[in-house]
Amino acid sequence: MKLLPDHLLEGYRSFIEGRYLAETQTYRALARDGQTPETMVIACCDSRAAPETIFGSAPGELFVVRNVANLVPPYSPDGEFHGTSAALEFAVAALKVKHIVVMGHGRCGGISAALSPDAEPLSKGDFIGKWMSLVRPAAEAVGANALMTAGERQTALERISIRHSVASLRSFPDIAAREAAGELSLHGAWFDISSGELWAMDPQTGDFERPLAGIEPLPTSG
Amino acid sequence: MKLLPDHLLEGYRSFIEGRYLAETQTYRALARDGQTPETMVIACCDSRAAPETIFGSAPGELFVVRNVANLVPPYSPDGEFHGTSAALEFAVAALKVKHIVVMGHGRCGGISAALSPDAEPLSKGDFIGKWMSLVRPAAEAVGANALMTAGERQTALERISIRHSVASLRSFPDIAAREAAGELSLHGAWFDISSGELWAMDPQTGDFERPLAGIEPLPTSG
Amino acid sequence: MKLLPDHLLEGYRSFIEGRYLAETQTYRALARDGQTPETMVIACCDSRAAPETIFGSAPGELFVVRNVANLVPPYSPDGEFHGTSAALEFAVAALKVKHIVVMGHGRCGGISAALSPDAEPLSKGDFIGKWMSLVRPAAEAVGANALMTAGERQTALERISIRHSVASLRSFPDIAAREAAGELSLHGAWFDISSGELWAMDPQTGDFERPLAGIEPLPTSG
Amino acid sequence: MKLLPDHLLEGYRSFIEGRYLAETQTYRALARDGQTPETMVIACCDSRAAPETIFGSAPGELFVVRNVANLVPPYSPDGEFHGTSAALEFAVAALKVKHIVVMGHGRCGGISAALSPDAEPLSKGDFIGKWMSLVRPAAEAVGANALMTAGERQTALERISIRHSVASLRSFPDIAAREAAGELSLHGAWFDISSGELWAMDPQTGDFERPLAGIEPLPTSG
Numbered sequence: 001m002k003l004l005p006d007h008l009l010e011g012y013r014s015f016i017e018g019r020y021l022a023e024t025q026t027y028r029a030l031a032r033d034g035q036t037p038e039t040m041v042i043a044c045c046d047s048r049a050a051p052e053t054i055f056g057s058a059p060g061e062l063f064v065v066r067n068v069a070n071l072v073p074p075y076s077p078d079g080e081f082h083g084t085s086a087a088l089e090f091a092v093a094a095l096k097v098k099h100i101v102v103m104g105h106g107r108c109g110g111i112s113a114a115l116s117p118d119a120e121p122l123s124k125g126d127f128i129g130k131w132m133s134l135v136r137p138a139a140e141a142v143g144a145n146a147l148m149t150a151g152e153r154q155t156a157l158e159r160i161s162i163r164h165s166v167a168s169l170r171s172f173p174d175i176a177a178r179e180a181a182g183e184l185s186l187h188g189a190w191f192d193i194s195s196g197e198l199w200a201m202d203p204q205t206g207d208f209e210r211p212l213a214g215i216e217p218l219p220t221s222g
Numbered sequence: 223m224k225l226l227p228d229h230l231l232e233g234y235r236s237f238i239e240g241r242y243l244a245e246t247q248t249y250r251a252l253a254r255d256g257q258t259p260e261t262m263v264i265a266c267c268d269s270r271a272a273p274e275t276i277f278g279s280a281p282g283e284l285f286v287v288r289n290v291a292n293l294v295p296p297y298s299p300d301g302e303f304h305g306t307s308a309a310l311e312f313a314v315a316a317l318k319v320k321h322i323v324v325m326g327h328g329r330c331g332g333i334s335a336a337l338s339p340d341a342e343p344l345s346k347g348d349f350i351g352k353w354m355s356l357v358r359p360a361a362e363a364v365g366a367n368a369l370m371t372a373g374e375r376q377t378a379l380e381r382i383s384i385r386h387s388v389a390s391l392r393s394f395p396d397i398a399a400r401e402a403a404g405e406l407s408l409h410g411a412w413f414d415i416s417s418g419e420l421w422a423m424d425p426q427t428g429d430f431e432r433p434l435a436g437i438e439p440l441p442t443s444g
Numbered sequence: 445m446k447l448l449p450d451h452l453l454e455g456y457r458s459f460i461e462g463r464y465l466a467e468t469q470t471y472r473a474l475a476r477d478g479q480t481p482e483t484m485v486i487a488c489c490d491s492r493a494a495p496e497t498i499f500g501s502a503p504g505e506l507f508v509v510r511n512v513a514n515l516v517p518p519y520s521p522d523g524e525f526h527g528t529s530a531a532l533e534f535a536v537a538a539l540k541v542k543h544i545v546v547m548g549h550g551r552c553g554g555i556s557a558a559l560s561p562d563a564e565p566l567s568k569g570d571f572i573g574k575w576m577s578l579v580r581p582a583a584e585a586v587g588a589n590a591l592m593t594a595g596e597r598q599t600a601l602e603r604i605s606i607r608h609s610v611a612s613l614r615s616f617p618d619i620a621a622r623e624a625a626g627e628l629s630l631h632g633a634w635f636d637i638s639s640g641e642l643w644a645m646d647p648q649t650g651d652f653e654r655p656l657a658g659i660e661p662l663p664t665s666g
Numbered sequence: 667m668k669l670l671p672d673h674l675l676e677g678y679r680s681f682i683e684g685r686y687l688a689e690t691q692t693y694r695a696l697a698r699d700g701q702t703p704e705t706m707v708i709a710c711c712d713s714r715a716a717p718e719t720i721f722g723s724a725p726g727e728l729f730v731v732r733n734v735a736n737l738v739p740p741y742s743p744d745g746e747f748h749g750t751s752a753a754l755e756f757a758v759a760a761l762k763v764k765h766i767v768v769m770g771h772g773r774c775g776g777i778s779a780a781l782s783p784d785a786e787p788l789s790k791g792d793f794i795g796k797w798m799s800l801v802r803p804a805a806e807a808v809g810a811n812a813l814m815t816a817g818e819r820q821t822a823l824e825r826i827s828i829r830h831s832v833a834s835l836r837s838f839p840d841i842a843a844r845e846a847a848g849e850l851s852l853h854g855a856w857f858d859i860s861s862g863e864l865w866a867m868d869p870q871t872g873d874f875e876r877p878l879a880g881i882e883p884l885p886t887s888g
Contacts, residue, residue: 003422003433004409005261005321011278012420013434019275020418030270031416037269039227045286045309047259048252052272053241056233063269066288067305068312077347083289083305085584086353087267090290093344096373099227107253109312110329122315123396125299131308131360135616140592145589147582151651156600174345187226194253196242198234200225201539207595211225213639447866447877448853449705449765453724456864457878463719464862474714474772481713483671489753491703491729492696496716497685500677506711511749512756521791527733527749530797531711532746534734534775542669546763551697553756566759567840569743573753613878618789638697640686642678644669655669656679656777 023059027036030060037063039099040091042084042165048193049105052108063091069110069161070102071134072168085172092174098184100175102165104158105191111157112141137160162188238407251281259260259285259322262313264306264387266292267384270415271327291332292324293356294387297394307394314396320406322397326380327413333379336361338345358381383426462574467503474504483637484535486528488514492617492637493549509630510525513554513605514546515578516612538616542628544619546609548602549635558583568578579605606632607650680871696726703729705765706757708750708831709734714859715771719822729757729781735776735827736768737800738834751838758840764850766841768831770824770856777823782806829872 020027038061041051051057051064065087072084091097104111113119114132117139121129132139133159142148142157166186170176178184188201190208199208240345242249262285273279273286287309294306313319326333335341336354339361343351354361357379364370364379389406392398401407410423412430421430464471484507485495495501495508509531515529535541548555549658557563558576561583565573576583579601586592586601614620622628632645634652643652676744686693706729707717717723717730731753738750755762770777778796779785783805787795798805801823808823832852836842844850854867856874865874 002325003424003431003529004411006322007283008261008277008411009433011283014274014278015276016418016420016434024418027270027394027418031414034329035269036339037332039230040267045262045285045287045312046248047257050272050274050279050286052274053231053281054234054237056236056240057272059272059275060269061229061233062272063267064272064288065267066286068308071305073303075304077349080302081304081356082349082352083293083353084283085349086290086332088337089344089347089349090267101226101230106255107288109257110308113312120313123310125297125307125394127304127308127311131303131305133304140266140593141589142340145585147585149650151649152600152603156592156596159596160390171286172347189226189230191288192253193429194250195654196238196246196249197389197657198238202225205595206593209225211231211438211640212238213641447857447868447875448767451727452705452721453769453877455727456720458722459720460862460864460878462722468862471714471862472860475858478773479775479799483674484711488853489706489729489731491701491726494695494716494718494723494725494728494730496718497725498678498681500673500684501679501716501875503716503719504713505673505677506716507711508716508732510730512752515733515749517747517749519791519884521793524746525739525748525797525800526793527737527797530734533793534779534793536712538775543671545674551700553701555753565790566755569755569838570752571743571748571752571755572760573746575749588722591680613847616791629766633670633674636697636841638694640682640690640693642682644671652873653669655675656682 026059035060035063035095035097037061038097039063039101040065040088040097041101042067042070043102043103044068044071044105044110046107046108047095049103049191051103054191054198063097068128068131069108069114069135070104070165071131072102072163072165073134074168075141075171075173088169088172088175092172092184097184099187100169100184101187101189102162102169103189103191104162106155106158107157108154111161112155115143115153115157116212117143135164138164148197159190159208161200162190166201248281256318257282257285259283260319261285262286262310262319263323263325264289264292264294265325266290266327266330266332268327268330269413271325271413273325274419278279285317285319290350290353291330291336291357291383292387293353293383294324294390295356296390310391310394310397314400314406316324319406321409322391322406323409323411324384324391325411325413326384327378328377328415330376330380331370331381333376337365337375337379338367356439357386360386361369381412384412384423388423459485470503475497478506478514479507479539481505481539482541483507483545484532484539484541484573485545485547486514486516487547488549488552490549490552493547493635495547498635498642507539507541512572512575513552513579514548515575515605516531516546516607516609517578518612519617532616532619536616536622536628540627543631544613544628545631545633546613547607547633548606550599550602550637551584552598553603555598555605559587559597559601561587576645579608582608592658603634603652606634606645610645668863701726701729701761703727703761704763705729705767706731706754706763707767707769708733708736710776711771711775712736712771712774715769715857717769729761730765732749732796735774735780735801736795736831737797737827738768738831739800740834741837741839754835754838756840758838758844758850762849765837766850767851767853767855768828768835769855770828770872772821772824772859773803774820774824777820777865778828780885781809781823782817783809801830804830825856825874826854828856828867830866
């Protein structure tokens, strides 16, 4: 059996002969001195929305958590494992990032699942069902709106969920304190896979707008 | 306040004017037809080890979970939120990926924390402490080995942790079943940030070796 | 007292010395032969969203109804005056237009009023209140959604209202018949005053997308 | 099926690349600050008589109602929908416009229909018949005048109808009050499509004259 799938080995070869060769000194320095990213991104697992790709990031630039639907469970200092909370703690207390960006995207499978509450669980454990229950009240409210199209409901919940995750970030005492001290800022972003449009959340209103509208070269239509 | 940090907007501009422009049809098709990645990667949040970068991946190629130290909590169908289990369920039951790769890397901050059990918690919640307790027995055993250097203990636990996560994958009934049916294969990988070396786990022995040894242009200088 | 406001006389002078002079033969022919517009537009009274301006229209090109919030009251052959129904009848039965476009826009004052049901009537007659009651059920449903921002509720109702008006068009037997015969097509459009973006309704899904996305030169942000 | 007719998309492209590009700041300000038009125009749906074209208007300059034959139904605070009354209420009470212009034009199809009472209704609903009944007494009187030519009867009723609509405006208590207070002035205008002549109503006598006689470059040839 192959140690790794061919497509990974081929991709790695192109990386090592291209980008790594060009940025060797950067990688060496990052290894020697450790990482000092200024920005943490909480993104979705979706294969079409990698933050390093969309933000054209350099090695060492983004500290990235990826889970289904880029959710942030609220602060809950119990005895359980909390992967997202652990990553937040490391980013804020150890790396002292200056920005946390919750980044959602269009056509999100997790959000879509949340809008289909009557679908069969994917497995006995129903882990997606439990995970997406973090946005269940919003999903029920949005799902009940028959006046909006399926596409509009999906986009609405994707954006509501980003605002919800940003609010959850503030439930962490250290995050709230550093934001209050002006040492940390929280952001929301939404990427449209089809059109390539990037929308950013207005921190006052929660509305999403396009900070670089006009440069995207192509239609939104799928 | 800026809607998004400048470095993200600049990076996005280079993406949209470069890669997105070149791959527009791919993005459109991925939006229209949905994602069909063959491979899921469980990687670390570390800003120096983005799997899309190291594997030179195309949009739609990798379904990616990223948490601290690329850990896989064992199957536990309780009522709690399990972000990693939710992502696994979605990848295996909905996307039917053919490969799952647990990808670790050198100089991992989470592993380093696990090897410093007496350090102060990063916050009252001690989320890193709880999260890394997933590998505590191994961390204690390795940490007690005074014959290895600190660097050797770090690398040893990084690799033990990858084997541990691969074993946890098999605690999920659906994953074990699909692996037994030859529909899914599980892999381990380890990336050396400094040298750019990629090491892959031998599924029989658990040893790590370099599937492409020789193409990496540079020595493993620390 | 002036017969007409100065700004109208000045504007008329520029028209007569410019466009009219250039298109005299067109105006003469349109007077002699009568109008034969292919397209009817139902637009809002808003001073920022004139269809002839946004669609750069020539004289004779667009037959235009403008009322508050570009609404279409449903077919109701009673004894009352129905200005919009009269215009539809003339456009469809006499002019035999091939297209009817319901054109809404962002920041619509009528939609905004519909989302503020508890505001004081503008006058004893409360004509706006009665007129906007055409979309009251939708306004109540959307207005109740506290998870969406005020801006999102406004845009959602603007688009729902366009779909509602297109549906009302089909309540007119002659329109339904000519559409079924392929002699008439119904469209929805939405104009963003700030960004200049034009969004068009997908007749199958009702979703709005940008048929010419990418040519708009400027940000959406107000 | 096309989302929008080609001629609209082509016109929109010319708008966005031309006028919108030149007046972007105006549009942005109008979006941000809202509309503050000083003048409301009640015009006809006719494709040859767009007020923004004839008055060379800037975005934000004219609040425009367009219905068949630019009629103003009298004040009638019943339970019915009154699109024109709603627009008047919004313009006067919310926008506090300083001028209302009733603008008619030559060769008006609605007026022509009113002068052909024995013609077949355009549809079962006979919406044009009901709508034009607003000027029926005048239409009958003018129609009975065998001493005038058909063209003279048409022009006569077009102008009588404008005076009639201006009188209807005064049946609205708020309009009458604001006119009496000198805060609002009412005007009549008539546009000759063929010659480009603009005629304005003398508020004392009701006669129509040409406020800019002499600048129109062309004779009133039919």
